[in-house]
Amino acid sequence: MRFAKYQGTGNDFVMVSDLEDSLELTPSLVRSLCDRRFGIGADGVIRVAPSSRAHFFMDYVNADGSPSEMCGNGIRCLGVFARAEGLTKEDIIDVDTRSGVKSVTVEGDRVRVDMGPPIFEPSAIPVTLEGAGSDALHSKLELDHEVYEAAVLSMGNPHAVLFVEDASSSPVTTLGPRLEEHTAFPNKANIEFAAVDSPDRITMRVWERGSRETLACGTGACAAAVAARLLRGTDAKVTVGLRGGDLEIEWAGSPADEQPVFMTGNAVEVFRGEVGS
Numbered sequence: 001m002r003f004a005k006y007q008g009t010g011n012d013f014v015m016v017s018d019l020e021d022s023l024e025l026t027p028s029l030v031r032s033l034c035d036r037r038f039g040i041g042a043d044g045v046i047r048v049a050p051s052s053r054a055h056f057f058m059d060y061v062n063a064d065g066s067p068s069e070m071c072g073n074g075i076r077c078l079g080v081f082a083r084a085e086g087l088t089k090e091d092i093i094d095v096d097t098r099s100g101v102k103s104v105t106v107e108g109d110r111v112r113v114d115m116g117p118p119i120f121e122p123s124a125i126p127v128t129l130e131g132a133g134s135d136a137l138h139s140k141l142e143l144d145h146e147v148y149e150a151a152v153l154s155m156g157n158p159h160a161v162l163f164v165e166d167a168s169s170s171p172v173t174t175l176g177p178r179l180e181e182h183t184a185f186p187n188k189a190n191i192e193f194a195a196v197d198s199p200d201r202i203t204m205r206v207w208e209r210g211s212r213e214t215l216a217c218g219t220g221a222c223a224a225a226v227a228a229r230l231l232r233g234t235d236a237k238v239t240v241g242l243r244g245g246d247l248e249i250e251w252a253g254s255p256a257d258e259q260p261v262f263m264t265g266n267a268v269e270v271f272r273g274e275v276g277s
Contacts, residue, residue: 010215010244027065062210072218099156176207215244
């Protein structure tokens, strides 16, 4: 099997072209490919498959073998990979995902993605909240008699954004996995620890559902930017600083004014290779 290793802001993926739709990304195959000691090493595997309503379908599976609805860094890598593989010559590529079709604009190794509008309805995120009329943006998650307030929303996949004073010292690897599997999240959730540095800059670390802590999360950066604009009054265009680099996020909407979120960042080939079937 031929593959290419790509990274977007440090979030890395094994990329496979399968326009014949002949490869099944089984959990065991994905786990072996993503193993950082005995495999290629990655946060997930992306299979570029055919779609009846877009140029391609992004079949994305997390490193633990669980499928995911959407991956912001991964879809940028798909755009650059598809052009490098000669699968398309288009600069604007429609990519079908498990959370709908996204428009990807490729300019060299910089990629801008229309991520669609954020989702605030609890049942659509999904998140289970106590009390009628509960507001997902002010969710209260209880663990061991401690209550954590989180802004919960979906960017095609569920996110819980916790605002902190210092992202670098946040309990990402201890609190993150426990909140990921909190009973409020029937499909688990990605957990962001975000610090608002200024009206146009956020610093963030992330615990990704199915992949542990990663150097970046594109949908997580979008969720943090949306939550910060609504709850902390940040600008419509912000830079989100992650451990793997910066992403530019733009959103001028509100819960009552549905507007798409735009994400811009890099996508870079690391190496190519071949593994036995």
